[in-house]
Amino acid sequence: MEPIRVAVAGAGGRMGRTLISAAHATDGLSVTAATEHSDSSLVGVDAGELAGIGPIGAPIRPDLDEVLADFDVLIDFTTPRATMHHLELCRDARCRMVIGTTGLTPEQREAVSEAAIDTAVVLAPNMSVGVNLCFKLLDLAARVMGDEADIEIIEAHHRHKVDAPSGTALRMGEVIADALGRDLGEVAVYGREGHTGARERQTIGFETIRAGDTVGEHSVWFAADGERVEIAHKATNRMTFARGACRAARWIAEHERGQFDMQDVLGLRDQAN
Numbered sequence: 072m073e074p075i076r077v078a079v080a081g082a083g084g085r086m087g088r089t090l091i092s093a094a095h096a097t098d099g100l101s102v103t104a105a106t107e108h109s110d111s112s113l114v115g116v117d118a119g120e121l122a123g124i125g126p127i128g129a130p131i132r133p134d135l136d137e138v139l140a141d142f143d144v145l146i147d148f149t150t151p152r153a154t155m156h157h158l159e160l161c162r163d164a165r166c167r168m169v170i171g172t173t174g175l176t177p178e179q180r181e182a183v184s185e186a187a188i189d190t191a192v193v194l195a196p197n198m199s200v201g202v203n204l205c206f207k208l209l210d211l212a213a214r215v216m217g218d219e220a221d222i223e224i225i226e227a228h229h230r231h232k233v234d235a236p237s238g239t240a241l242r243m244g245e246v247i248a249d250a251l252g253r254d255l256g257e258v259a260v261y262g263r264e265g266h267t268g269a270r271e272r273q274t275i276g277f278e279t280i281r282a283g284d285t286v287g288e289h290s291v292w293f294a295a296d297g298e299r300v301e302i303a304h305k306a307t308n309r310m311t312f313a314r315g316a317c318r319a320a321r322w323i324a325e326h327e328r329g330q331f332d333m334q335d336v337l338g339l340r341d342q343a344n
């Protein structure tokens with residue numbers, strides 16, 4: 072069987088380089104295209120050389136529209152603006168997408184849903200198996216303890232991260248709020264300072280740490296009177312996200328249209344809570 076042809080957007084980024092290496096090592100995938108933004112000094116460099124795996128015959132291109140015929144699935148971990156541009160191109164060309172970019176606005180998320188009418192898209196703020204397992208555990212913990220416990224979501228990432236709270240933390244909040252029948256927009260509290268007054272019981276708190284080269288850590292407290300449950304995940308290497316994205320690329324290649332996330336890719340969607 073012919074391998075699935077994969078393009079990596081943002082090839083020079085922290086995730087881009089890791090994705091090239093992971094996709095090259097994944098059975099059934101072949102990296103056939105890679106892009107960076109048009110001003111990048113990396114344009115023309117072989118994507119494999121950039122990722123430290125040796126030449127693979129895929130030079131970095133300055134725009135995706137030059138290579139639309141060269142791939143089946145785009146893996147995109149870039150910026151919201153770049154992702155929206157790529158989404159439009161992939162929708163018109165009916166190329167599949169795996170989107171890991173976080174910090175999308177509600178309108179940008181809506182644009183992804185609209186594009187999924189015409190092509191198939193996996194959109195997930197975290198592609199690691201462990202975090203997706205945590206989403207299931209959080210749903211259960213919220214149902215069992217949510218009414219008695221104060222819920223706080225703490226996340227830590229490297230100093231270069233530009234969005235906060237992380238996409239993963241926000242999704243954790245959504246999972247918990249859904250399980251409890253609360254509207255996250257109404258109950259979320261982002262950081263605290265000054266004379267805040269006592270904690271309102273229904274709120275879900277978010278705390279953000281940005282420090283050093285921290286890859287990605289999330290911890291959720293369910294703190295009741297006399298006991299506390301903590302559900303925590305630590306990513307120690309970006310390869311965990313990249314392997315998940317490659318798994319998603321293989322999976323989405325089998326779908327013509329529709330929006331999915333890693334719960335679908337991992338077969339966790341229909342499991343009883």
Ligand SMILES: NC(=O)C1=CN([C@@H]2O[C@H](COP(=O)(O)OP(=O)(O)OC[C@H]3O[C@@H](n4cnc5c(N)ncnc54)[C@H](OP(=O)(O)O)[C@@H]3O)[C@@H](O)[C@H]2O)C=CC1
Pocket residue numbers: 080081082083084085086087106107108109111148149150153170171172173174195196197198199238312
């Ligand atoms: N879903 C998941 O599992 C994960 C998601 N992420 C998310 O992925 C995103 C990227 O993270 P990270 O790799 O750390 O960030 P980086 O800033 O290291 O990488 C982003 C790359 O995209 C490039 N870029 C910007 N505009 C374009 C464009 N128009 N076309 C092509 N490339 C472009 C940037 O170039 P330049 O720097 O020159 O502007 C940069 O090289 C973030 O939103 C992050 O939150 C990260 C890890 C896991």
Ligand SMILES: O=C(O)C1=N[C@H](C(=O)O)C[C@H](O)C1
Pocket residue numbers: 173196197228232236237238239240286287288306
């Ligand atoms: O920017 C990162 O690095 C990460 N971003 C994702 C997020 O915002 O949740 C996932 C991961 O934690 C790494």
